[in-house]
Amino acid sequence: MLxxxxxxxxxxxxxxxxxxxxxxxxxxxxxxxxxHMQQRLGPNRVGPRGLLQPIADxxxxxxxxxxxxxxxDSPGVFKLAPFISLVAGATSLAVIPIWENFVVTNVNMxxxxxxxxxxxxxxxxxxxxxxSNSRYSFLGGLRASAQVISYEIAMALALVGVIMLAGxxxxxxxxxxxxxxxxxxxxxxxIIGFFVFMVAAIAETNRTPFDLPEAESELVAGYFVExxxxxxxxxxxxxxxxxxxxxxxxxxxxxxxWYGPFEIPGVPMFWFLVKLYFLIFFYIWVRAxxxxxxxxxxxxxxxxxxIPLALLNIVITGLIKVLV
Amino acid sequence: MAQALEIVPKQIDSDQWDEPYYVxxxxxxxxxxxxxxxxxxxxxxxxxxxxxxxxxxxxxxxxLSENLTYSQAMVLTDRLDYIASAANxxxxxxxxxxxMGLEVPRRAQIIRVIxxxxxxIASHLLWLATHALDxxxxxxxxxxxxxxxxxxxxxxxxxxxxxxVSYPRIGGVxxxxxxxxxxxxxxxxxxxxxxxxxxxxxxxxxxIWLKRTKGVGVISGEExxxxxxxxxxxxxxxxxxxxxxxxxxxxxxxxxFEVAVEYEGDVYSRYRVRMKEMRExxxxxxQCLDKLAECEGEPTVAENAPDLLIPFGKPKRPQPAPHPKxxxxxxxxxxxxxxxxxxxxxxxAPKGELGYYIVSDGSGHPWRVRIRAPSFVHISALPALxxxxxxxxxxxxxxxxxxxxxxxxx
Numbered sequence: 001m002l003x004x005x006x007x008x009x010x011x012x013x014x015x016x017x018x019x020x021x022x023x024x025x026x027x028x029x030x031x032x033x034x035x036h037m038q039q040r041l042g043p044n045r046v047g048p049r050g051l052l053q054p055i056a057d058x059x060x061x062x063x064x065x066x067x068x069x070x071x072x073d074s075p076g077v078f079k080l081a082p083f084i085s086l087v088a089g090a091t092s093l094a095v096i097p098i099w100e101n102f103v104v105t106n107v108n109m110x111x112x113x114x115x116x117x118x119x120x121x122x123x124x125x126x127x128x129x130x131x132s133n134s135r136y137s138f139l140g141g142l143r144a145s146a147q148v149i150s151y152e153i154a155m156a157l158a159l160v161g162v163i164m165l166a167g168x169x170x171x172x173x174x175x176x177x178x179x180x181x182x183x184x185x186x187x188x189x190x191i192i193g194f195f196v197f198m199v200a201a202i203a204e205t206n207r208t209p210f211d212l213p214e215a216e217s218e219l220v221a222g223y224f225v226e227x228x229x230x231x232x233x234x235x236x237x238x239x240x241x242x243x244x245x246x247x248x249x250x251x252x253x254x255x256x257x258w259y260g261p262f263e264i265p266g267v268p269m270f271w272f273l274v275k276l277y278f279l280i281f282f283y284i285w286v287r288a289x290x291x292x293x294x295x296x297x298x299x300x301x302x303x304x305x306x307i308p309l310a311l312l313n314i315v316i317t318g319l320i321k322v323l324v
Numbered sequence: 325m326a327q328a329l330e331i332v333p334k335q336i337d338s339d340q341w342d343e344p345y346y347v348x349x350x351x352x353x354x355x356x357x358x359x360x361x362x363x364x365x366x367x368x369x370x371x372x373x374x375x376x377x378x379x380x381x382x383x384x385x386x387x388l389s390e391n392l393t394y395s396q397a398m399v400l401t402d403r404l405d406y407i408a409s410a411a412n413x414x415x416x417x418x419x420x421x422x423x424m425g426l427e428v429p430r431r432a433q434i435i436r437v438i439x440x441x442x443x444x445i446a447s448h449l450l451w452l453a454t455h456a457l458d459x460x461x462x463x464x465x466x467x468x469x470x471x472x473x474x475x476x477x478x479x480x481x482x483x484x485x486x487x488x489v490s491y492p493r494i495g496g497v498x499x500x501x502x503x504x505x506x507x508x509x510x511x512x513x514x515x516x517x518x519x520x521x522x523x524x525x526x527x528x529x530x531x532i533w534l535k536r537t538k539g540v541g542v543i544s545g546e547e548x549x550x551x552x553x554x555x556x557x558x559x560x561x562x563x564x565x566x567x568x569x570x571x572x573x574x575x576x577x578x579x580x581f582e583v584a585v586e587y588e589g590d591v592y593s594r595y596r597v598r599m600k601e602m603r604e605x606x607x608x609x610x611q612c613l614d615k616l617a618e619c620e621g622e623p624t625v626a627e628n629a630p631d632l633l634i635p636f637g638k639p640k641r642p643q644p645a646p647h648p649k650x651x652x653x654x655x656x657x658x659x660x661x662x663x664x665x666x667x668x669x670x671x672x673a674p675k676g677e678l679g680y681y682i683v684s685d686g687s688g689h690p691w692r693v694r695i696r697a698p699s700f701v702h703i704s705a706l707p708a709l710x711x712x713x714x715x716x717x718x719x720x721x722x723x724x725x726x727x728x729x730x731x732x733x734x
Binding site for chain 2: 034037038039040135136139208211212287288289290291292293294295296297
């Protein structure tokens with residue numbers, strides 16, 4: 001028992017450590033990639049090619065004063081909100097298999113856990129918006145709640161197709177079922193589901209073109225407009241955690257997890273990381289390209305396009321499953 | 325401290341919350357293009373009432389001009405619409421020249437048209453950049469700045485300043501173009517028409533962009549005229565009114581260009597108008613450069629133009645009696661004279677009709693300078709454009725009418 005707990009703890013620490021490093025360098029990659037897409041250089045002052053920039057950013061944010069405005073609605077909630085977001089985002093990591101033998105807890109309802117955690121993380125956003133007692137934050141929080149509810153449904157429905165094909169909610173089982181399927185990955189038979197999932201995942205993590213809760217041009221910074229210093233950084237951390245978790249989930253459920261066209265000896269999670277980086281690049285690419293949706297258009301897209309598409313996908317999957 | 329800011333709920337017992345939700349957008353806000361403050365009354369995300377409040381950038385340009393000579397006051401016009409300062413300078417100089425009855429040499433007129441159109445392109449590029457950024461398309465912003473940088477570099481070579489150029493002077497322009505500037509401008513006019521499609525491919529075919537701009541902030545031609553809109557904002561509503569054509573100044577009547585007009589009256593048509601105008605401005609610069617070659621070596625300042633260093637004087641200045649022994653100590657210089665009278669002169673600035681109303685009492689200083697700034701009028705049209713729309717739309721609308729607060733508050 002003790003050995004089991006120790007092993008889990010060790011695994012979680014390694015995982016969180018690796019993911020934190022990934023988060024830090026995703027911000028670097030984002031700035032660098034978008035920089036080159038926009039004909040500029042991106043960070044290049046701190047360290048060689050700006051490689052130490054994320055570390056400098058973290059140090060700066062940690063040493064900043066942690067300001068709590070005097071008229072926040074409830075200081076406790078105000079302080080707690082970023083942690084809710086972050087913890088919910090990080091908990092999902094525990095059930096996602098990076099490799100067959102590297103998963104902190106292999107639970108049978110892993111998919112549900114991830115979905116539950118991703119909707120929980122939006123509580124942090126809503127509470128932050130409410131507790132800040134600021135007009136902009138409040139609007140941002142309201143937008144976040146509406147957005148998360150509508151896109152949560154689309155995302156869950158998109159994953160139902162995967163569950164039907166794999167016959168399991170265990171993520172390791174899903175990966176193994178994919179390899180036995182004729183196309184090796186579910187992204188091909190579940191192309192509609194994959195599309196809906198990717199769009200919903202972008203909306204779920206509040207990134208462009210669905211970054212309405214923090215719409216810079218209208219709501220200044222939306223729900224975290226009153227935050228500063230480390231709590232501000234925690235929100236950022238939560239956003240990137242959410243992004244990485246969603247990409248991991250897409251890799252596991254649609255792109256065949258850690259399996260690749262050939263084995264790389266010694267690095268079993270090589271293909272997982274390649275696919276993950278590609279999806280993160282895709283996220284960044286979208287951010288550099290697209291303008292932002294308007295609030296009513298976002299809701300229209302969610303309810304009138306994505307949810308019907310996801311339902312259609314379930315029907316098609318069911319029919320194929322019955323016929324084949 | 326906390327109590328001073330506490331919000332007191334008025335209808336705590338009622339099931340329905342009838343109290344309107346107010347948002348004070350600005351004066352520090354990333355998307356209000358300066359220090360515009362908009363007081364919004366919201367119903368959910370819909371704007372019930374929009375109340376623009378101005379005055380956060382008031383520097384008293386008009387009043388300050390009254391205590392400066394005519395040449396000195398021109399420097400203040402740089403700070404009106406600081407995005408297109410050359411156009412402001414030209415407008416002011418034209419007004420004063422009309423008052424003085426000064427004939428500007430042809431070469432100077434051509435150069436003034438060139439800098440005006442350069443300012444127009446620079447202004448429209450900055451407009452496109454910030455408008456796209458407001459709607460969320462980040463990449464266009466930096467693409468536009470790349471090309472605007474090129475124009476600013478040319479400006480720097482022309483007169484040494486990048487933003488507040490003060491390049492024209494009463495009676496002409498300060499310096500002549502050298503060959504390198506002309507070559508660089510030729511290169512720019514050659515290259516720029518290829519750059520415009522780059523922006524258009526980034527946003528014009530983007531469905532989200534179309535959704536955000538089409539049918540938003542619609543205003544009919546008649547309403548636009550009633551509100552006093554001018555420039556691209558008016559032409560986006562289908563009114564063919566361009567001072568360069570309808571009341572030509574400088575050498576615009578010799579030039580071949582089209583007045584860009586769109587008929588929908590929404591944010592998208594105003595965007596289309598400005599994109600067309602950039603192409604036309606490029607054409608104008610090209611034609612002017614060809615004309616410039618014809619009058620090579622001609623003067624760029626009128627012979628009787630006022631010297632920049634000698635203060636303006638009264639028409640009949642009593643001559644001091646010569647000293648009995650030494651005679652005159654200083655050689656007397658001719659003092660530039662602005663006769664009594666008043667003048668209104670308007671030009672087609674990038675943002676719309678920019679008019680200068682100058683009253684002279686014959687002394688060295690203007691008695692009154694009144695500036696008809698397009699941004700001021702456009703801000704007053706914001707409620708008509710944005711009420712009943714969503715919060716996100718007001719950002720698109722503010723962007724689409726293209727305001728600069730330096731010009732509005734003066």
